[in-house]
Amino acid sequence: KFSNKKKKLPPGPRGLPLLGNLHMVGENLHQDLYKIAKKYGPIMTIRFGLVPVIVASSPHAAEQFLKNHDLVFASRPYNEVPQYMFYERRNLVSAKYGPYWRNMRKLCTLQLLSNAKIHQFQPMRKQELGILVNFLKQAASEGTVIDLSAKVASLSANMSCLMIFGKKYMDEDLGDKGFKALIQDILHIAALPNFAEFFPFLRVLDLQGFARRMKELAKLFDEFLERVIDEHVQSTEEQKQAKDMVDTLMDIMQSKEAEFEFDRRHIKAILLDLLIASMDTSSTTIEWILTELLRHPEVMKKLQNELEQVVGKNRMVEESDLKNLQYLDMVIKEGCRLHPVAPLLLPHESIEDCTVDGFHLPKGSRLLLNVWAIGRDSDTWLEPEKFKPERFQGSNVDLRGRNYELLPFGSGRRGCPGLQLGLTVVRLVVAQLVHCFDWELPNGMLPKDIDMTEKFGLVTARAQNLMAIPTYRLHIK
Numbered sequence: 177k178f179s180n181k182k183k184k185l186p187p188g189p190r191g192l193p194l195l196g197n198l199h200m201v202g203e204n205l206h207q208d209l210y211k212i213a214k215k216y217g218p219i220m221t222i223r224f225g226l227v228p229v230i231v232a233s234s235p236h237a238a239e240q241f242l243k244n245h246d247l248v249f250a251s252r253p254y255n256e257v258p259q260y261m262f263y264e265r266r267n268l269v270s271a272k273y274g275p276y277w278r279n280m281r282k283l284c285t286l287q288l289l290s291n292a293k294i295h296q297f298q299p300m301r302k303q304e305l306g307i308l309v310n311f312l313k314q315a316a317s318e319g320t321v322i323d324l325s326a327k328v329a330s331l332s333a334n335m336s337c338l339m340i341f342g343k344k345y346m347d348e349d350l351g352d353k354g355f356k357a358l359i360q361d362i363l364h365i366a367a368l369p370n371f372a373e374f375f376p377f378l379r380v381l382d383l384q385g386f387a388r389r390m391k392e393l394a395k396l397f398d399e400f401l402e403r404v405i406d407e408h409v410q411s412t413e414e415q416k417q418a419k420d421m422v423d424t425l426m427d428i429m430q431s432k433e434a435e436f437e438f439d440r441r442h443i444k445a446i447l448l449d450l451l452i453a454s455m456d457t458s459s460t461t462i463e464w465i466l467t468e469l470l471r472h473p474e475v476m477k478k479l480q481n482e483l484e485q486v487v488g489k490n491r492m493v494e495e496s497d498l499k500n501l502q503y504l505d506m507v508i509k510e511g512c513r514l515h516p517v518a519p520l521l522l523p524h525e526s527i528e529d530c531t532v533d534g535f536h537l538p539k540g541s542r543l544l545l546n547v548w549a550i551g552r553d554s555d556t557w558l559e560p561e562k563f564k565p566e567r568f569q570g571s572n573v574d575l576r577g578r579n580y581e582l583l584p585f586g587s588g589r590r591g592c593p594g595l596q597l598g599l600t601v602v603r604l605v606v607a608q609l610v611h612c613f614d615w616e617l618p619n620g621m622l623p624k625d626i627d628m629t630e631k632f633g634l635v636t637a638r639a640q641n642l643m644a645i646p647t648y649r650l651h652i653k
């Protein structure tokens with residue numbers, strides 16, 4: 177007992193009884209935590225209701241948690257959403273650390289998200305992006321204003337559906353509200369502060385109606401996924417060009433080669449996980465990068481020059497060109513630094529007591545990693561508020577989680593297993609849209625007037641959709 181007195185938690189603001197520090201944070205949680213951390217330091221404690229949360233906000237702190245103490249913090253806290261929506265937490269994203277998560281993660285990495293699998297869907301990505309480019313060419317000839325946010329979201333949803341389910345799903349295919357709106361609903365519910373989580377004794381009351389809404393959504397998605405699986409059972413092999421992810425998962429189930437219990441519930445949980453993890457992350461990353469390019473015409477021009485040199489104006493960009501586009505790489509890093517789409521990653525939880533930088537963190541501590549704040553850390557970055565891809569010239573900092581100052585995909589055991597796929601889609605779409613078109617803002621708007629407001633969520637997107645007018649710039653028809 178005596179030694180307990182010496183054990184100190186990281187510092188943090190004094191809280192109110194019951195509420196803790198909830199009154200200090202608003203809609204943009206990552207921004208508020210960034211401000212609070214300036215006062216209390218890169219490892220601080222904050223209380224959401226009755227639940228203490230550790231917030232890490234510097235590259236050094238990130239390295240402590242995601243490298244030196246990675247195993248201790250490799251779990252996820254309990255949350256009601258996966259309980260209802262993901263078949264009692266049978267998914268990967270919210271699985272707690274243990275053999276089930278390890279097996280599932282191995283299965284996803286080796287069978288669904290391997291380089292060979294990603295490569296297999298290359299023709300599909302080319303075709304879908306081609307459809308969008310053709311639509312934009314037509315719009316360009318008519319001078320139409322394009323809702324780029326909506327178009328990119330739709331492209332990403334189609335690519336994800338084709339890869340996961342083998343077919344595109346239209347809004348008519350799911351409930352009255354439609355496919356994309358319902359996915360947004362899940363993301364929204366998952367990101368909202370859920371009072372039942374912060375005040376566990378309120379759970380039975382379901383004051384915000386979360387549980388009711390989640391049960392409705394879960395039922396709709398379950399019916400949809402059952403239909404998808406049934407269609408796969410009925411369809412014959414010859415109709416398939418490339419095996420989609422449902423096929424692969426069904427094969428694993430039937431072969432009984434999984435080393436753990438694996439039935440339809442697991443398949444459905446993983447399918448929903450992949451859909452949600454891939455759709456909005458890629459499209460929102462693209463949307464922010466295009467925003468910065470429109471805000472910085474000189475960077476857009478420089479990128480177009482690189483594309484002209486490497487690809488030339490007589491053809492479109494191919495995936496095989498991507499490795500030769502160095503400035504594109506810098507643009508993407510810089511976009512991800514300022515706009516990591518998961519600004520607090522996903523919450524981690526510790527599986528045993530540990531000491532970090534002299535602070536005592538008890539087992540079960542929740543951890544938020546503010547990578548948005550790390551991207552703005554003035555001890556690490558020169559003029560952090562400026563969008564300057566050139567800062568990566570000659571630097572070997574990359575996006576793969578080895579450099580703790582740049583972590584849009586997280587790092588370590590829980591780092592994003594879809595990184596390769598996500599980066600391929602982001603690079604290809606940005607390159608193609610900038611190579612094929614010049615972009616202008618509507619109604620004589622100036623680059624500096626683009627609204628940069630963020631809307632915090634599990635995926636943090638632009639509050640306002642990005643609108644722009646394309647002009648076709650290639651020599652081919």
Ligand code: HEM
Nearest residue numbers: 269453454457458461518521522584585586590592594598
């Ligand atoms: C640009 C696109 C993407 C970004 C920025 C991104 C980012 C992230 C981040 C920040 C995490 C949480 C890391 C942590 O908790 O420490 C994550 C986890 C995850 N991502 Fe991605 N992601 C992207 C694309 C994808 C794609 C395409 C897939 C799969 C189709 C995917 C599947 C997953 C899964 C399954 C997890 C959970 C891993 C686990 O808990 O073990 N992601 N991603």
